[in-house]
Amino acid sequence: MEASSSVSVAIMGSGGAGALTTGSFLLEAASTAGWYGLFSRTLGPQIRGGEAAALLRLAVDPVEGAPELYDLIIGIDWLNAQRFGAEIQTGPHSLVISDSGGEEPPPNLTQSGARIVAVPMKDMAKAIPHGRPNMIALGIACRLLGLAPEQVLPLVGRQLADKGAAAVEASRAAIQAGYGAVADLEFDTRLAAPNPSSVSRWLISGNEATALGAMRGGVRFAAAYPITPATEILEWLAPSLAKAGGVLLQAEDELAAINMIIGSSFGGTPALTATSGPGLSLMIEALGLATAAEIPVVVVDVMRGGPSTGIPTKSEQADLNIAVYGLHGDAPHLVVAPQSVGDCLFTTQWATYLAETLQSPAIVLSDQFMGQSRAAIPRPADVAFIGARTVAGDIAGAYKRYAMAANGVSPMAIPGMRGGQYTADGLTHSERGTPTSGATDHLTQLDKRRDKLNGFSFGEHWATVEGNGALAILVWGSLTGAAREAAGRAAADGIEVRLVAPRLLSPVQPEQFAAALDGVERILVVEQTHGAQFHHYLRAHYDLPAPVRVLNRPGPLPITASEIQRAITEWR
């Protein structure tokens, strides 16, 4: 039997059954053994008693796209499994492990002809003092995927150390029981041996990568209000900022959070907040203030299904419009979007650098899929983007905070600098900062704020451009990985595909965009929205020099590489 370069595994259970813990251990064990992987979580809104599933792709090479057909599904229980509906797909090759003492697997998993094998996970766990079925499931998964016990057992000791020796011993025993339960089970889907590599790797979630990227870029102050699915950014930042001499304030609401970071940044400390769509909506007025007063701030929006409360635990790309167009007045600002778990680090660091350099707010559009996914990735490179704000040096004579400068960026006085006193203002103001309603000052300052962004050289990072095919996929954000995978498969079928994924959404880059699309004959736009927001954004700002098709769908079901591949092959 030929080994696969990538396998997809789902561990399912009702909320609290420990499915996510099992998935987390499985990814740890696989990455320790030298594989790469992506672990996304899907769960209902309930804190306990709902449904939860760990969705994993384990692979020889780094993976960024969502899993598609599942090779292996283990149901610790099936209590609410039907709620996942179309989210978890199986085929005739799939193996479903079910508890022999529990419910039957739901029809949506079995009607594909998947093989079902019953294992008495609950009874086996009961036979072990403090044993838990989810650790039996972990042993089963490791055995079937070809992970040796010595690749997983040491992790348990490390990760559960704070739960005490008895818990560690119970988990080890349960894992070994899991190995034993399927010792003779035939399972043809084996992961190919990992590539020997000297590249060190990280295990990190998109939200953690976002937080680290911000700190690498110089952020030392954060203020935020808890919101799913952004909270992990805050929970990582709170202790980390404290260790690095910074601080995180929990604000009373998002209105306070954005204003707190504006205050911090006005005082010279680079600052960030993280939220999701409902919070971004509340922050919009103050983002206009930061634009007008030219105060750098970074706002991370980990997008979820919308509008309104929407689907807090599922991904979507439908905040593009509010991020780009949400501010009242003419308010140019920065909008960037990371493209993978690992890229959350780079893009947030870059956003911090850009915000500080251009004295502008920057919105980072992450999403639930990559934010809450944990991935084994090659160690991210150290990049040199550290926020370097142009501050006023020795101030002699009358200081003009908003003095015209060739690049539109005026030296900023920071409180404490003698002679630099000025009042930052959301009112239209003169070069000095004095409020005015005059046409000349209004136009001059609007021009200044537009030109400082439009005139900046953003370099190669504005987009990912790969391949040179006549068919271009235009995609953004976390769908970039699925699009890349589809492009790779199409190439294997003899169709050359070009991938163009803008990381910089505002300001737009017409010249670079035209160059990236030079010679294309077909354009496939791919996006996770109901209203085709990205397509309309592209139409508004760019020439699309060839016939266009749009593959768009709202959340919660991720758009997969297979769907993109199908859209490519059907367009011959």
Next chain:
Amino acid sequence: MSIANVAPALKPADYKSDTTPIWCPGCGDYHVLLSFTRAFARLGLPPEEIVVVSGIGCSSRIPAYTNCYGFHGVHGRSLALAAGLKVARPDLTVVVASGDGDGYSIGGNHFLHACRRNVDMTYVVMDNHIYGMTKGQPSPTTEPEFDTALSPGGTGLRPFHPLVIALASGANFVARCFSGELNQTTDVLVEAIQHPGFSFVEILSPCVTFRPDERAWKQLVHPAPVAATNDPGKAARRIMTDDGFNIGILYRGDRSPYQPPIGMATIDLSELEKEFER
């Protein structure tokens, strides 16, 4: 700070900017501005180390009229902006200026949490019981029977009681002033700025344009009949039962200000990254 030590003493005028206020003639806020500059001069604070933060409204124009650093932000959010600034820059003196609409209506939630958070700053609300800048609508402190175009016949609503709210929410210093009592207001502001934690100073500041009746406040105000207390229960009872016109310091608390350590890095970022390495 050897330079500051040899510099000549600053006068109130040194804290005033050359921007001419656009308040109506007779507005109480002129006197509040004077109290600000006098208090700053008496404290001898370098103007570049003071930040005056405000929201939107007539009173919120005050930062630009000072020669300090200023922030004239969006409506109702000055306390949040000031908290971020002060926590990140504890070396600065932060004074927040607001009005009864900006501070008690649109900014009401931030008022509660600023009192509770107890960051070391001074919050001055110029209360004239009316929205002046939008030309005469009722505010949270407007009397129920006061007739306006937006509330014909009056709102019928009980006015908000900011001092009691401040006390209940944890403000560490509570005072009431009248803008016309310049010396006393200056004295109170000096003490409010010096007092650790969140100091709340409500200044009755008449709107002579939309509330000409408030000219009578000059006759109505009187010094608080008893000394300030550090017992919030006593202070609350007194404030709940007074006539709303006794002025002076009403409560001095002894809670420690909220100020997390800042600027003291114990690690390098590469230390943080270790948790991700495999």
